[in-house]
Amino acid sequence: MVTRSALIYLSRQEGLKEFATRFRPFKKLTTRFVAGETIDEAVAAIQELNAEGCSASFDHLNESVANSAEAEAEIKEYLQILNRIDETGIDSNVSIKLTQFGLELDPELAYRNSRAVVEDAARRENFVRVDMEGSNVTQLTIDIFKRLRAEFGLDDVGIVLQSYLRRTYADAQELVKLPARIRICKGAYNEPPEVAFPDKKDVDENYVRVMQLLLSSGIYHGIATHDPKMIEGWRKDRPTSGSS
Ligand SMILES: Cc1cc2nc3c(=O)[nH]c(=O)nc-3n(C[C@H](O)[C@H](O)[C@H](O)COP(=O)(O)OP(=O)(O)OC[C@H]3O[C@@H](n4cnc5c(N)ncnc54)[C@H](O)[C@@H]3O)c2cc1C
Numbered sequence: 001m002v003t004r005s006a007l008i009y010l011s012r013q014e015g016l017k018e019f020a021t022r023f024r025p026f027k028k029l030t031t032r033f034v035a036g037e038t039i040d041e042a043v044a045a046i047q048e049l050n051a052e053g054c055s056a057s058f059d060h061l062n063e064s065v066a067n068s069a070e071a072e073a074e075i076k077e078y079l080q081i082l083n084r085i086d087e088t089g090i091d092s093n094v095s096i097k098l099t100q101f102g103l104e105l106d107p108e109l110a111y112r113n114s115r116a117v118v119e120d121a122a123r124r125e126n127f128v129r130v131d132m133e134g135s136n137v138t139q140l141t142i143d144i145f146k147r148l149r150a151e152f153g154l155d156d157v158g159i160v161l162q163s164y165l166r167r168t169y170a171d172a173q174e175l176v177k178l179p180a181r182i183r184i185c186k187g188a189y190n191e192p193p194e195v196a197f198p199d200k201k202d203v204d205e206n207y208v209r210v211m212q213l214l215l216s217s218g219i220y221h222g223i224a225t226h227d228p229k230m231i232e233g234w235r236k237d238r239p240t241s242g243s244s
Contacts, residue, residue: 034061039084046090057129058085059095064104071102071113078117086124093127095160098141111144118148122156127181129222132160134189135196142171149180154219162187163207164196172210176217183222184210204230 035045046056058081065071078094085092094117101113114130121128130145132138145159158181161168165187175182186203187196197203207230214221225231 039081043084043088043090046092047088050091056090056092057095058092059131060100062100063097063133064099065102068102068105068109071100071105071109074100075113075116079120082117082120082124082126085126093129094121095129095131097131097133098144099133099137103137103140103144107140107144110140111147114144115148115151118152118157122152127155128157129183130157130159132162132185132187135165135191138165138167142175145180146178149178154179154181158182158222160185160222160224161210162196163210164191164203166195166197169206169210169213172213176213176219179217179219181219181221182214183224184214185224186227208233 036042042058046058049056060074060077060081062074065074078096081094085094096114096117098110098114101110101117103110114128118128130141130148132141142159145157148157159175160183161172161175163184163186165171172182172184184207186207197206204227207225211223214223
């Protein structure tokens with residue numbers, strides 16, 4: 001099975017990325033996770049989702065750029081995506097990864113680059129979700145998000161937290177007070193037991209705990225999971241929902 005972590009790894013390997021999108025058996029597996037290789041393919045996939053009553057988050061899969069020129073190219077890509085969302089009228093926001101905008105090169109660069117995208121999205125009354133990545137950048141990601149949130153509105157920019165991290169409940173409590181829109185997910189990176197719960201049971205319990213905190217906050221949050229048990233349990237408990 002191709003896991004999200006495998007895709008994350010692939011998204012960092014230029015040569016492998018090319019292989020993964022061309023090699024037919026692999027491509028078949030990745031279509032479960034990747035809506036398309038071009039903006040138009042992704043737009044078509046989102047149109048299908050919208051027709052089924054689902055809104056979407058447009059995520060250009062790429063991480064850990066090697067230089068500022070690559071980070072610059074990512075900004076252009078996202079500005080194009082935001083423009084295409086408006087042109088086509090699809091119901092979609094965008095998700096970004098700060099390492100895609102240069103976080104590991106220079107946090108200030110990542111701040112400036114992500115700011116450019118959030119500013120454009122805010123002008124278009126769209127919304128930018130800052131994805132959460134490996135624990136080596138959790139604090140940096142939260143710090144940049146807070147700067148963006150101080151400058152832009154609740155409905156302009158949001159963040160992701162991962163229930164496998166031991167720190168997450170405290171982060172959720174703090175961020176909800178800003179207030180901030182949070183997407184809770186379980187987490188997709190390989191983390192050591194000092195920072196993340198090694199047992200799925202604890203990850204799931206923390207997920208439910210954070211979800212309950214979010215749902216009682218009165219803010220429109222995102223509840224992200226593929227877990228059928230979690231989705232069914234949550235449907236029974238709460239009839240209203242957020243997405244992405
Ligand atoms: C909208 C969205 C946004 C996300 N954003 C982030 C992010 O910013 N950062 C981050 O680290 N991770 C992110 N993730 C990934 C997430 O952290 C998990 O790695 C991933 O969703 C698997 O966890 P789970 O909650 O689905 O349940 P798991 O506990 O992994 O799986 C439980 C069960 O769910 C089912 N299942 C799991 N995955 C799939 C699948 N792909 N298709 C069908 N059934 C499946 C299986 O039956 C499995 O046994 C995101 C996921 C989603 C859906």
